[in-house]
Amino acid sequence: MRPMLILALTSVFVGILAGLYAPRASEATVFSFTLRVHPGAGFNLNCGWHDGGCPANPSTGHALDWESQAYYQINWKSFGWRNFSGSGVIARGEIDEVLEQCWKVKVIVRSSIPYNVEQGRISYTHTDTDWDGTTFDINGGSSYTVTTRMVGYTRSTDQPGCMDAPHLHQVDSGSPWARNSAKYPTSDVCLPGWLGCENPHPIWTIGYHQFSRNWSYTN
């Protein structure tokens, strides 16, 4: 029995050593994602790229103003892509309403991979919501996969100095969001209330997103 015991103990010893020190096969996997966020109100563009009130700080701005009537619904609309097969939840959106001089509904985007890390946010200014503090799934797939979710509605009034007439001021949280300057111009100004002011864009067609965002994670 003694040789068998010695052999067994040796096997355990060699197994443990090998387990600790033997090189592992390379398992690095790169997960890549793209999220394209579309305008969330009416299809008439009221004001091209700007910061603050339209038309201040043109061209450098991150916001577009979209037509909306008081109490009209404001939607999160996105197309998500991932570099692996199938489709699923690539991020979660958290809806937060805050008063920061003007009223805003923010959707904070947190990725599934890497887990629960903020990938930026989209703010819907002059907007109210019944879903403050709730979350929703943002989908993605190996072909672009849509997510539509009502996140609020346009206010009839905002704080003094914030809004002349009901509309949506939709803005990103800066780099690394990319503005879709190819589809939406800087110079367009067609403010709400202007007689015959129509400046339509096919906002729900693929390619007509307002912002896009890429991220990746190596595991």
Next chain:
Amino acid sequence: MDGIRSRRRLYWAVTAVLALAIGVGSFWGVRALVGGGSEATAERDPGWWTTYFNQDAQKPRFNQEINGILVGPGDGLEPTSDVCTGLTPQWTDPEKAKGTVVDFSPSYLPEGVKRAASEPESVMECGGTVFSVLRSYDVPAKYGPDVSPSNPPEWSGGNFSIWRMLSDKHTFPLLGAAERMEPITVAGRAAVLMRPVMPEGEDYGLGKMAIVIAEDFGLTAIQGGGLPLGEFIKIAEGLYEERAQ
């Protein structure tokens, strides 16, 4: 003789198979223990934390006075200042805020936190009097290489704002569940804390928190997420300390 020999061969064969099994078992056992096999790790459901949000969303919200500050979801809690009576507030040059009571300079910001790129400094005036300064800050995410539901980030990353304003009344709209509001003191000043949705120990920046501080001239509000609550309290305290040179 042949019977003994074949029994011995069988004995060694069984021994060798057993030794191999023990060796392989030890190898994979150790691999799993030191993290070589991800399937050995019990993972939480990726959406486990949303349960807290969904439960919180069902909880009552109402106006309440805490530390002399009226907070809640009701209409009319927006701060107002008599300097704007009969006037329309205007956005103005941020330089005009310098030296006013509503200007601020945080002496403490966590590492990596910086002014938000897309939300410009927002300064408002009425009739030449600056009554409101708002600045937004971006919080980078902080996480290890094996971040997962069971090993969440240290900071989720996100954004918060600091807003200081003249106000004739100590009222401020906070939209969280009423039970998350509580009194707090910031640098000797009465304040209201709106705790984040996530409980202590699970708080790494998910959800929105707020600290509203009563000032002699109005209010200071810090609102946002991306950091654990303790960091926000340090940021609030740092608004009343001299900036390190």
